[in-house]
Amino acid sequence: MEQSISILIDALGVYMFIGLLFAFWFVTVGVKKLDVGAQGTPWHFKLILVPGSILLWPVLTWKLMAKNHE
Amino acid sequence: MGILAFVLGFTLLFFIGHIVLHPNATFETILIRNFGLLAFLLLHVILITGPLARLNNKFLIILYNRRHLGVTMFLMALIHGAFSIMNFHSLGDINPVKSVFLSNLRYDSLIHFPFQVLGFTALVVLALMAVTSHDFWLKNLGPKLWKALHMMVYIAYALILLHVVLGAVQNESSPVFFGSILIGFITVASFHLIAAFREKTVDMPIDGTGADFVKACMVSEIKENRAKIITVSGERVAIFKYDGKLSAVNNFCRHQGGPLGEGKIVDGCITCPWHGYQYLPENGQSPPPFTEKVETYQLKLDGDEVWIDPRPFPEGTAVAPIEIA
Ligand code: HEM
Ligand code: FES
Numbered sequence: 001m002e003q004s005i006s007i008l009i010d011a012l013g014v015y016m017f018i019g020l021l022f023a024f025w026f027v028t029v030g031v032k033k034l035d036v037g038a039q040g041t042p043w044h045f046k047l048i049l050v051p052g053s054i055l056l057w058p059v060l061t062w063k064l065m066a067k068n069h070e
Numbered sequence: 071m072g073i074l075a076f077v078l079g080f081t082l083l084f085f086i087g088h089i090v091l092h093p094n095a096t097f098e099t100i101l102i103r104n105f106g107l108l109a110f111l112l113l114h115v116i117l118i119t120g121p122l123a124r125l126n127n128k129f130l131i132i133l134y135n136r137r138h139l140g141v142t143m144f145l146m147a148l149i150h151g152a153f154s155i156m157n158f159h160s161l162g163d164i165n166p167v168k169s170v171f172l173s174n175l176r177y178d179s180l181i182h183f184p185f186q187v188l189g190f191t192a193l194v195v196l197a198l199m200a201v202t203s204h205d206f207w208l209k210n211l212g213p214k215l216w217k218a219l220h221m222m223v224y225i226a227y228a229l230i231l232l233h234v235v236l237g238a239v240q241n242e243s244s245p246v247f248f249g250s251i252l253i254g255f256i257t258v259a260s261f262h263l264i265a266a267f268r269e270k271t272v273d274m275p276i277d278g279t280g281a282d283f284v285k286a287c288m289v290s291e292i293k294e295n296r297a298k299i300i301t302v303s304g305e306r307v308a309i310f311k312y313d314g315k316l317s318a319v320n321n322f323c324r325h326q327g328g329p330l331g332e333g334k335i336v337d338g339c340i341t342c343p344w345h346g347y348q349y350l351p352e353n354g355q356s357p358p359p360f361t362e363k364v365e366t367y368q369l370k371l372d373g374d375e376v377w378i379d380p381r382p383f384p385e386g387t388a389v390a391p392i393e394i395a
Pocket of ligand 1: 113188
């Protein structure tokens with residue numbers, strides 16, 4: 001029990017770390033591929049996307065891949 | 071601005087009240103309680119604005135601002151949670167977040183259940199909603215996923231209710247505190263029930279499974295340039311009357327789920343009552359340069375009766391409007 005909780009929280013930490021790396025890439029490069037409307041938007045708009053990109057990086061990855069297949 | 075003033079005013083009064091009533095309390099304790107209660111209070115306001123706006127249009131203005139309320143609430147809850155973790159869990163040598171989950175292991179007990187774990191889980195749910203509140207997320211996650219994510223506010227409410235009640239039981243709080251929680255819950259529940267009941271009498275659900283066409287309403291029930299909302303096969307559909315014609319589209323606005331059927335036809339477009347997104351009634355598409363689309367439906371007329379095919383066409387499919395004699 002204690003051990004599984006501990007592993008789960010470590011996994012959560014790893015998830016967030018990957019999310020952080022992903023978020024840097026997403027707001028600078030990836031977002032324009034997903035949504036052409038984001039091209040040339042000001043930096044504070046992109047900053048707003050950072051927390052969401054950290055938490056939802058698997059969904060965004062999936063959406064980006066689906067877009068590539070179109 | 072109003073929200074900020076409220077938060078600051080509440081905090082000031084709370085600190086003064088707390089210092090007078092409990093002179094021994096530490097600064098951190100007051101801070102934790104203050105922001106926990108503020109978040110809890112704001113959550114109640116957020117939860118009742120939905121039904122309130124359905125009952126009376128005057129409250130729509132709060133509904134438009136619900137996003138700001140939601141993000142503020144999350145930040146309050148975050149301060150509360152972060153200070154709780156710093157205060158109660160960061161002195162040992164284990165990871166503070168692990169400590170939240172492991173310092174009390176009585177997961178098999180009802181009364182002694184680790185209530186902070188419930189708060190933590192709720193905070194994760196609130197975080198998901200707060201970070202996706204910008205329109206960018208609605209557009210790029212898609213309306214279905216976005217709505218599902220934001221309906222989780224009810225899960226968060228249930229978790230927080232348990233968090234607060236169990237926390238209060240374990241800290242042996244006063245009966246007044248329990249009474250207030252109960253009143254809050256009854257208020258939220260009754261507003262939802264009243265609104266649901268009203269809606270039920272306005273649009274009786276029609277069971278359209280299997281049938282080709284089902285009876286929706288009478289032509290005379292729809293006002294010119296307005297719609298009637300019906301529910302077929304679990305989906306809410308708005309049937310609009312304009313220029314001697316009828317068209318049906320899905321009721322769910324692609325912007326933030328506003329009720330299209332409560333809006334009007336303006337310049338030939340269905341105009342959402344919440345923030346004014348527009349759709350052409352004959353194909354469910356937003357006029358260029360916009361790209362939003364809603365599902366359309368096939369209607370037919372039998373005398374004065376309007377019938378609808380419950381199977382939606384894909385979003386943005388053109389359907390010839392039917393002419394009324
Ligand atoms: C990481 C997440 C959380 C942790 C570790 C946490 C921890 C705590 C603790 C230790 C208490 C007892 C404080 C005391 O009575 O001195 C408490 C009470 C409370 N919490 Fe949380 N909490 C968390 C999340 C939340 C969330 C998300 C909400 C609501 C939006 C919330 C609302 C409350 C309320 C209303 C109380 C009662 C305050 C009072 O006793 O006056 N908490 N929480
Ligand atoms: S919900 Fe914002 S315009 Fe419809």
